[in-house]
Amino acid sequence: MSCACTPTTNAAAPPGEAAEDDARYHALQARDARFDGRFFTGVTSTGIYCRPVCSVRTPRRENCRFFEHAAQAESAGFRPCLRCRPELAPSSVLWSVQDAAYILAHQAARLLDEPDAWPDEGPTVEALAQRLGVSDRHVRRIFEAHFGVSPLQYLQTRRLLTAKQLLADTGLPIAQVASASGFHSLRRFNAAFVEHYGLNPSQLRRAGGGPEGQGTSVRLGYRPPYDTGAMLRFFAHRQIAGMEAVQCDADGVHGALARTWRVWSGGQWHSGWLHVDFVPERSQAVLRVSDSLRGVLPQAIRRVRMLLDLDADPAAIHAVLGERFPDGAGLRVPGCMDGYELAVRAVLGQQITVAAARTLASRLVARFGEPVATPEPGLDRLFPQAAALASLGDAAGDALGHLGIVRQRQAAIVALSQAVAGGLQLHPGCDVPATIEALKALPGIGDWTAQYIAMRALRWPDAFPAGDVALHTALGVRSDRQPARAAEAASLAWKPWRSYAVLRAWASMPPRPAKVPVRARSTPSTSAGTTP
Numbered sequence: 001m002s003c004a005c006t007p008t009t010n011a012a013a014p015p016g017e018a019a020e021d022d023a024r025y026h027a028l029q030a031r032d033a034r035f036d037g038r039f040f041t042g043v044t045s046t047g048i049y050c051r052p053v054c055s056v057r058t059p060r061r062e063n064c065r066f067f068e069h070a071a072q073a074e075s076a077g078f079r080p081c082l083r084c085r086p087e088l089a090p091s092s093v094l095w096s097v098q099d100a101a102y103i104l105a106h107q108a109a110r111l112l113d114e115p116d117a118w119p120d121e122g123p124t125v126e127a128l129a130q131r132l133g134v135s136d137r138h139v140r141r142i143f144e145a146h147f148g149v150s151p152l153q154y155l156q157t158r159r160l161l162t163a164k165q166l167l168a169d170t171g172l173p174i175a176q177v178a179s180a181s182g183f184h185s186l187r188r189f190n191a192a193f194v195e196h197y198g199l200n201p202s203q204l205r206r207a208g209g210g211p212e213g214q215g216t217s218v219r220l221g222y223r224p225p226y227d228t229g230a231m232l233r234f235f236a237h238r239q240i241a242g243m244e245a246v247q248c249d250a251d252g253v254h255g256a257l258a259r260t261w262r263v264w265s266g267g268q269w270h271s272g273w274l275h276v277d278f279v280p281e282r283s284q285a286v287l288r289v290s291d292s293l294r295g296v297l298p299q300a301i302r303r304v305r306m307l308l309d310l311d312a313d314p315a316a317i318h319a320v321l322g323e324r325f326p327d328g329a330g331l332r333v334p335g336c337m338d339g340y341e342l343a344v345r346a347v348l349g350q351q352i353t354v355a356a357a358r359t360l361a362s363r364l365v366a367r368f369g370e371p372v373a374t375p376e377p378g379l380d381r382l383f384p385q386a387a388a389l390a391s392l393g394d395a396a397g398d399a400l401g402h403l404g405i406v407r408q409r410q411a412a413i414v415a416l417s418q419a420v421a422g423g424l425q426l427h428p429g430c431d432v433p434a435t436i437e438a439l440k441a442l443p444g445i446g447d448w449t450a451q452y453i454a455m456r457a458l459r460w461p462d463a464f465p466a467g468d469v470a471l472h473t474a475l476g477v478r479s480d481r482q483p484a485r486a487a488e489a490a491s492l493a494w495k496p497w498r499s500y501a502v503l504r505a506w507a508s509m510p511p512r513p514a515k516v517p518v519r520a521r522s523t524p525s526t527s528a529g530t531t532p
Contacts, residue, residue: 036053036222037089037091038313040069043065047078048078049080050084051086051088053084056083069148069154074196080161080197086161087165089221090222105142105146106146123155156192159182162180163193164204165301166180167204169218189201220305222308223313228254228255236248238345240358240362241365244259255278257276258275259274261274271372316497324494327508331503331504333456333503339426343420344416365384367399386420412443412445451463452465465502470509
């Protein structure tokens, strides 16, 4: 294969940068999965860039150039490896407490990576600048200073790698791949592939997709360590009858989860099922979605990555939390497939046990969820839409009260549903502080619930429910005069990873008897609110 452009040669690096590149080369030699997605290696002798875990023969040190992002490698003229497939690598955009320019650049990248933040025509530099509250010239300057590429180059690489994964792993028509990847013109899509990769899209096509009706499978990478047992047990203790099913093997390593899902995209609702199998020996999760969700596969991939926290960097997190919580290196923060669904479940779980919250949620889905056909036994309902519960109004007492939901929760669910139906967004592209305040302004939603929603739905790694009673117990401040203030003070050392600190603190609590048929304990509930 010929490269569309010639990679630039490697200039002499400063001593500090050279030492860092030497460390990266050692990680490359070891094929260390902990560094997957944290850097990419461009090989000047082949014009190809790879992940650290690539199985090909390790290139010579003098032929290697190292990049923090795939966009940088492609901007330098390298094309993606067809064996290790850089599009499968976990994301490497980190939160930081460093200078404002660093935070602005990484928040811009985070917004570009979040399709829910751009529901219509997709992002532009002007729209990105408006979301960040700065000029488009400032966004370009800051972004290029930190990433070495422009925002549009970064976005183009993300779109091309998304398309590359769909071409390799699915049987979607090329026109549908182009549209799902964010290209509004098939001609532009084809031209971009030839320009960047020296290939036509059809040349990357593999035998993907499988027989009609059996779904489409894609592989999702993550960085170890990953405590798959803890993640699966968390969801197993909270699974809603009719829409979720979780399996966890006795070894606590292998398992799977399945569920129904509905998403708004392209002016219409798409609904179906998805199934995820963990393959820990390859540091991968295999996602299979129904044929009805093939057109929104990029959104499904993004949501599942958030659901399972596949993009976390355990090394960076453990460097901050390891001294206080040495045993939690593999714990991740469970996310969600839908922010509204998670928010309703959080309200239902206020001040009751996990088992009670699960029962109420199952009743709600059975009463208001729409039916859906799936091949998974027992999965036949979708979570109710916000509009359906928002329309209850004064009738909520009869409709929700018969399910066992107390009056205060009824009002909170209706108010939350009306807010979401009226435009309140609950996804990672939201303004976190503004969204938390908007949630707390609703009846029946306090700081604990808002912080919990921020942690799991908004994917805010620094959320901290300071009033959580189980957290007070785990941190040894429950007997303090003001335990919430004491917990907040202790948490300052864990910024910007306090959400992970909360999970580790909960996991350090003594086990409670389980009432669901799984072979492990759950994260404990709290009197300030369960972890629904």
